[in-house]
Amino acid sequence: MKKYHFIAIGGAVMHNLALALHQKGYEVSGSDDEIYEPSRSRLAKAGILPDEWGWFPEKIDKNLDGVILGMHARIENPELVKAKELGLPIYSFPEFIYNQSKDKTRVVVAGSHGKTSITSIILHVLKDQGIDFDYLVGAQIEGFDLMVRLSDAPIIIIEGDEYLTSPLDRRSKFFHYHHDIGLVSGIAWDHFNVFPDFDKYKDLFRQFMEMTPEGGKLIYCEVDPLVKEIADKLKSEATLIPYKAHPSEIRQGQTILKTEKGDVPIQLFGEHNLQNLQGAKEICLSLGVSEIEFYSSIQKFKGAAKRLELVKKKGNSHLFRDFAHAPSKLKATSDAVKNQFPDSRLISVQELHTYSSLNKDFLPNYAGTMDLADEAIIYLNPHAVALKKLELMDEETLREGFKRPDLRLFTDSQELKKYLLSQNYDNTNLLLMSSGNYDNMELEEIIAKFE
Structure with missing residues (x-):
């Protein structure tokens, strides 16, 4: 049985990853200086909620297969210091996700906005079509108990965040996933405290797009001028697939997709969501889903939590x-x-x-x-x-x-x-x-x- 310890286990993604590993049969422990709901109740139900708040270096020993480090922890964290002293493998959660998915087809959805919505649509369609897959998404989605799944599935769908990886690694998270299929939805200045230079912020996405391997696919929103500017200058052996908002019309407050096979009513609305839908469709097609299957599944999609x-x-x-x-x-x-x-x-x-x-x-x-x-x-x-x-x-x-x-x-x-x-x-x-x-x-x- 593998044993992993989480430093800052209470975070949204961190506690979901801990629960996913627990479900997988791994032995999981963790620490944090404070844990809020719903993380607290969910960890308690699984029996892996820390007994008390704080950092306890005695929890770190040579029997651990690794330590997973949350962004919330500081460099001088005593548990982290102990793990370094013992020479234990220390992973950020992006590094750990990659470590667990090296043999899978890795799909990474990036962009300043729309990441969660696009990822959620893909997850909904694949599940509705009975396709086996793993995932990492930044919101709770109806029909999914966790925000993370790790199994023997051949595909993993990852919401790729440009934010910093960990206290030890100041690179953007999405660089760690090494995508086979990548998507960039748009670029708009965010995280002003971490990325005070907009040109450097934009360059993160250029680097991500350039990482698309030969034989891979890069799907990008062509109506976003900054994304299109990068894509037009890109020297890549990957297949480039531009997209824009899916054709539609509004009838009495209802959005209707216009398709070659006829009208398809959906529960989503808004130009931005129609762009997200089209981007998700391109990824689903790349994974073997047919257009008919996509349109059948998308009619049932209600959206991710707190996304319109x-x-x-x-x-x-x-x-x-x-x-x-x-x-x-x-x-x-x-x-x-x-x-x-x-x-x-x-x-x-x-x-x-x-x-x-x-x-x-x-x-x-x-x-x-x-x-x-x-x-x-x-x-x-x-x-x-x-x-x-x-x-x-x-x-x-x-x-x-x-x-x-x-x-x-x-x-x-x-x-x-x-x-x-x-x-x-x-x-x-x-x-x-x-x-x-x-x-x-x-x-x-x-x-x-x-x-």
């Missing part, structure tokens, strides 16, 4: 929630809802939560991103701003940055909730966008407005 997720619907009023936080994601999401329901009022609420979004120097990138909303609201958590040691922006600064003179700012989640509860939602859509949780704002009473 329909929380509740009442007549012609809808409550959506989305993970959008970067400018390109915010604009694509807000525009998608308004374009899908042009005759309905749209209230767009955005929590600025990440370092980039809370940084005054990055704010001009948000200009025009909420233009189609009938009402634009920003929520800032002063505590989150203070933790990042940034300046709390005022309403006038945000109005200038967003180029939205009527933009409304809230810095108290209860005041925001009170305001949202006061609204009349007849023929109105409410869109809640955040990579955070509005300072743990309870949504039940707001959801009830749509029942």
